[in-house]
Amino acid sequence: MNSFTAYIKKEYMEGIRNFKFLIIALGIILFALLDPLMLKLLPHILENQAPGMDLSQLANYTQEGAIQNYMQNLFQISNLVIVLTLMGLLSEEIKNKTLIIPYSNKVNINGIVLAKYIVYAGAIFIIILIGFLINYYYSKLLFPEEIINIGRVLKSSSIFGVYFLFNLSLVLLMSSLFRKSIAAGILSLSIIYLSPAIGMIEKISKFSPYYLVNQANILSDNYDSFLNKSILLTFIYIFIFIGITIYRMNKIELD
Amino acid sequence: MMIRAENLTKRYGNNKVLNGVNFNVEKGEIYGFLGHNGVGKTTTMNILAGIIGYNDGDITLNSLDMKNNRSNLKGMIGYLPEEPKFYPYMTSNEYLTFIGEVLGFNKNKIKVRNKELLELVKLEKSSNRKIGGYSRGMKQRLGIAVSMYNNPEILLLDEPSSALDPTGRKDVINIIKNLKNLGITVFLSTHILSDIERICDKVGILYNGKIILEEKLDMLKQRYLHSIYDIEFENNINQETIDEIKEDWIKDIEVKDNIMNLHVDENIDSRDIIALLSELNIPILSLNLRRSNLEDIFIKVVNENE
Numbered sequence: 176m177n178s179f180t181a182y183i184k185k186e187y188m189e190g191i192r193n194f195k196f197l198i199i200a201l202g203i204i205l206f207a208l209l210d211p212l213m214l215k216l217l218p219h220i221l222e223n224q225a226p227g228m229d230l231s232q233l234a235n236y237t238q239e240g241a242i243q244n245y246m247q248n249l250f251q252i253s254n255l256v257i258v259l260t261l262m263g264l265l266s267e268e269i270k271n272k273t274l275i276i277p278y279s280n281k282v283n284i285n286g287i288v289l290a291k292y293i294v295y296a297g298a299i300f301i302i303i304l305i306g307f308l309i310n311y312y313y314s315k316l317l318f319p320e321e322i323i324n325i326g327r328v329l330k331s332s333s334i335f336g337v338y339f340l341f342n343l344s345l346v347l348l349m350s351s352l353f354r355k356s357i358a359a360g361i362l363s364l365s366i367i368y369l370s371p372a373i374g375m376i377e378k379i380s381k382f383s384p385y386y387l388v389n390q391a392n393i394l395s396d397n398y399d400s401f402l403n404k405s406i407l408l409t410f411i412y413i414f415i416f417i418g419i420t421i422y423r424m425n426k427i428e429l430d
Numbered sequence: 431m432m433i434r435a436e437n438l439t440k441r442y443g444n445n446k447v448l449n450g451v452n453f454n455v456e457k458g459e460i461y462g463f464l465g466h467n468g469v470g471k472t473t474t475m476n477i478l479a480g481i482i483g484y485n486d487g488d489i490t491l492n493s494l495d496m497k498n499n500r501s502n503l504k505g506m507i508g509y510l511p512e513e514p515k516f517y518p519y520m521t522s523n524e525y526l527t528f529i530g531e532v533l534g535f536n537k538n539k540i541k542v543r544n545k546e547l548l549e550l551v552k553l554e555k556s557s558n559r560k561i562g563g564y565s566r567g568m569k570q571r572l573g574i575a576v577s578m579y580n581n582p583e584i585l586l587l588d589e590p591s592s593a594l595d596p597t598g599r600k601d602v603i604n605i606i607k608n609l610k611n612l613g614i615t616v617f618l619s620t621h622i623l624s625d626i627e628r629i630c631d632k633v634g635i636l637y638n639g640k641i642i643l644e645e646k647l648d649m650l651k652q653r654y655l656h657s658i659y660d661i662e663f664e665n666n667i668n669q670e671t672i673d674e675i676k677e678d679w680i681k682d683i684e685v686k687d688n689i690m691n692l693h694v695d696e697n698i699d700s701r702d703i704i705a706l707l708s709e710l711n712i713p714i715l716s717l718n719l720r721r722s723n724l725e726d727i728f729i730k731v732v733n734e735n736e
């Protein structure tokens with residue numbers, strides 16, 4: 176418990192002083208503002224480029240469309256930012272030997288791993304929520320015609336949050352396996368970006384955490400009945416990944 | 431017996447770094463651990479600190495077996511790694527607080543202990559500066575403070591004075607001397623043999639994966655230390671002259687051109703040498719007394735094992 180609280184404070188300090196929270200916040204919130212604006216401006220830009228074209232086919236010019244665009248960027252770009260920012264979470268500590276002194280001082284290794292996970296899980300979850308709220312109110316401002324119920328957006332935001340919690344556990348695990356953080360990053364990103372391909376196989380798509388991204392995109396009350404099970408399943412994956420990470424960190428040779 | 435290693439073996443791939451290492455450190459003893467670069471000193475200390483595992487052999491620390499008590503032992507041991515690494519965005523005060531929290535100390539105890547230790551290693555003035563901006567020597571001092579945080583019964587110090595300026599080295603030596611008065615057992619490796627001569631009770635020399643010599647320092651001095659007279663003759667010395675010298679208090683004669691090094695018993699003084707020289711009846715230019723030191727012993731012992 177002592178190690179856990181000590182590392183909660185340490186990770187919080189590191190997140191602030193090394194600007195990790197800030198970078199993640201930028202990587203998530205920037206598109207909350209940019210996407211609705213782009214969608215609003217797109218017809219005007221295209222009109223000048225290709226007069227007479229039917230633009231309604233190209234995109235969904237509603238608040239719903241703006242929020243869905245945002246989620247697309249969350250998947251494509253925010254994932255990249257989060258992984259690149261956090262890929263060194265353990266590998267840098269292993270490589271830089273900063274764990275040697277704590278390890279020789281009877282630190283509880285489970286506490287280290289859990290503290291790291293919880294600090295960034297909390298940060299990401301809060302930032303995602305803020306991102307969705309900003310996106311919601313800004314797109315409401317730009318597309319006041321058809322307004323979505325905020326409850327749905329909050330629900331999508333939570334589903335997306337759970338999905339990011341899974342990705343965080345994936346990066347943490349990869350980071351414990353490689354001394355080079357870039358290797359951990361590339362492997363995590365490959366898994367994240369290849370998972371939509373798995374989603375195309377009907378039978379197993381529901382068992383992939385990427386299924387949550389699909390469901391969050393629905394933005395209505397027509398969620399698949401499997402959604403709750405999928406969320407539960409994702410939490411099970413997270414527990415397993417954290418478990419393997421803890422096992423690995425207990426076995427590791429630090430020199 | 432505070433630290434005992436028996437038949438300790440450690441391999442990295444095919445590289446057998448430690449190949450049956452044995453040593454014994456008694457309670458309150460300061461043990462100097464010597465050896466060439468890359469001989470396995472840091473490896474041994476990492477093993478003792480529970481940072482890495484070993485392939486074979488037995489280690490007991492404070493009568494507790496390492497294999498079954500690895501985590502319990504960590505609380506009893508303070509470790510200064512060869513190059514201590516901290517979180518660079520913390521100040522030394524914050525880092526010490528962090529270690530105090532890991533150890534489960536309460537706020538007040540942490541405050542008191544931080545102050546004590548920062549004073550001890552003379553870092554009070556920089557205690558609120560980021561460690562990232564510290565010099566190597568300052569980090570070394572902080573590392574010493576951290577290693578002592580938990581009032582350990584055993585201190586493992588891997589080259590504690592290597593990055594320090596002369597004052598820093600003197601400070602560290604004094605700190606270690608004080609530890610001795612507190613009954614703390616210190617196991618330290620160093621290249622600076624004069625430090626060992628100043629503080630160690632016992633030395634062990636690691637060579638080729640084994641301890642080739644382990645002895646109390648005073649015994650070692652009695653056995654190996656002796657006076658050396660460097661005599662400079664006017665002309666080159668020939669074999670006849672050397673053959674003439676037969677005194678049994680002479681342990682060794684080395685000759686190079688016109689210089690002769692006479693290794694003699696401790697109780698021989700200059701009068702005996704002058705008497706000897708006058709018997710030889712050849713002109714000399716100078717006569718100098720030198721005492722052999724640990725360095726000579728180290729080189730000699732290693733050469734014997736070459």
Ligand SMILES: Nc1ncnc2c1ncn2[C@@H]1O[C@H](COP(=O)(O)OP(=O)(O)OP(=O)(O)O)[C@@H](O)[C@H]1O
Pocket residue numbers: 430442445447465466467468469470471472473474512
């Ligand atoms: N992680 C590792 N993987 C492979 N070989 C290693 C590893 N760590 C150390 N070695 C090897 O083990 C041997 C002993 O290294 P060690 O660092 O213990 O030496 P040392 O006596 O502390 O040297 P120095 O005086 O330079 O500090 C060296 O040959 C080194 O290359």
Ligand SMILES: [Mg+2]
Pocket residue numbers: 471472473512588
């Ligand atoms: Mg070393």
